[in-house]
Amino acid sequence: MWRIPKLGWTLSLLAALASPALAADTIKIGAPQPLTGADAPFGDKFRKAYAMAVEEINAAGGVHGRKLEVVIEDHMAKNALAATVAEKLITQARVLVLTGGRASGQAMEIASVAQRLKTPYLVDHPSADMITAKGFEWVFRNNPTGSIYPAAFDDFIAHYPGAMPKSAAVVYDNTLFGKTIAAAIKKHLAARHVPVVADEAYPVNTLDFKPIMTKVKGAKPDYLLLVAVSTTDAILLTRHAKEIGIAPRAFVGFGGGFGVADMATQLGPLAQNVFSSAAWSGNPNDPKVKAFYQKFHARYGIWPHEHEVEGYSGIYIIADALRRAHLTGNLQADREAIRQALASTDMTTVFGKVKFGSWTGPAGDHYTNQNVYSPEHSVLAQWRDGQLLNVWPKTYAETSLVFPEPLAEK
């Protein structure tokens, strides 16, 4: 009768003895990502980027002689599930640090859980300003926030000769991202005394933009500024605006939709010279960044964009902090050590320079642990014969820019 409980005790004792030894094998990084559902393709991009970074670091000897391991959990792009898996990674998988998140709603939940359970969280892609504007000392962000996205556009109108708009029309989707960017654009325009002659919001996946564009045409804008997270919206916005005969000096697209290859394949000549203030994915003129693009392409057969560059760089930032942290094996003490190490980060990744600090963003948000170099991580690109090439600022330019639009009304 007594044997069974005794055996049980012995086994659990053995397990208790074995588990620290096992944990010493790898250093675990937790990453909630969408692996199923509509956002699954994005989760897959991050999975590839993490895998490549981890393999490289481990091949070079790992960190403190231990190998890195990224534990990815599926949150299906649902906020409640993101909180669930973040909690699971922290308490069950006992990860030392979190990254990932993909969309802002889920990242908000992960940040909130990370803050409460005192686990460092490095945000690599989600862009809602609020994530680093709530005073969370456990949350760090490498990528720029939504309101920083139009920084290159603002720089362009201020510094390119003759580019200052006489007026502008702003058309944006009513998502968090769309509204944040539109608000930042309007703030920049107001600061430069540019009148906004049309201000139109639309729901995502609108099928017909002609009513909106008819209204915009009547306002005769000098610049047409379009915000779209969805690719179909970006394509239809451009198509309907051009078909209806709006001919401003510049078409400027903001948001993921304008940076996708479908823009060129579906619009053909209509995409020519359309500006895209797309997400930052490293300085293409930097040989190290070029080498990374090549290596990634050789391995996966796809060219990396912002997601892959962000995910890959995030792992390197974490590895750098881990190297500088004194790890003891005590989970809570190690997490605190990593938090402090992250706070003193000062390095360059393929994404760019990174140093976390507290500062005030363009929309007035008070950031904590937001990359202080974020305003430099903004670029204006232009569609040229089916290719999207960086044109502004000059240091990141891949070609010279075409402005004003040759077809513009004189």
Added chain:
Amino acid sequence: MTRQLAPWLAGALLLAAVPALVESPFAIHVCILVLMWTALGAAWNLLGGFAGQVSFGHASLFGVGAYTTIILYLRAGVAPWWGMPAGGLAAALVSLPVGLLCFRLRGPYFSLATLAVSELVKLVALNWESVTNGPVGYLITALPPLRLFGHAVDWESKTPFYVVAAALALAALAATALLRRARLGAYLVAIREDEEAAEAVGIDTVRAKVLTLALSAFVAGTAGGFYAFYFRYVDPDAVLGLSLSMEMVFIAVVGGLGTVGGPLVGAVFLTTVGEAVRERFPSGHLVFYGLFMMLVIRFLPEGIWGRARRLATGLQERALRHGAA
């Protein structure tokens, strides 16, 4: 009377024992989710199971509750535990005009109307920025301190949330049991079986349905308040999504329509099955989830609880017959 109360007492004791027996905070978290879904499934079941009115818009009631609770707390400093019932009341209030309008429609038309209402509520939440904060939503960074029985409540632990969720689920199930016994419950079943006949015998069908919807909305809204209290972040996608409405339907259908215990069984099954397959098949788990749903609908159309109850009564009858022979 004691025989009726016994299972409730046993259930309450079992629920009370969980925090003492389960150590892992993650396991308690899963229990909290199951209890929240039980309350939501029960809310949907009141209207869908008993009155046969299939709503695809219950997320809007949940969302109204969640927003009410979080706005009351962040804007007016009303603690979430008071905000939860206030969220329920707000959802019930919103449901009144919706019910009066939509219940003029029947069958699929009613279902479509609820779908439209839920999209409408989501659009309002997205665009009425001065109140709802638009797509940004609201985040609670710290919960107010609370002292109970001389001890400060630790909001970082799971136990207080577990207790609230358990009370909520029990109250929702008790409301179902009471409704079934009440005159209104009989009205609803009459409406479900034949609305014309119910009207012919003098039942004010619109009034009965509106009352039930308000009760259902109160439960869903309170659960929404709990969501805001526990998850601390509310945005339109999270609390007003169509998938939320669908999950309530699934839980009620899988558990057993028009039964008291059904929503609990449905919530337990769907949460644990979902969690288990997600663990084993990181990228293909929705296929298994879908397969499970199809199997249940094909082979257990009366739901797990409904089937189990029928089997149990069947066995009892056989035992009685054998005893007689």
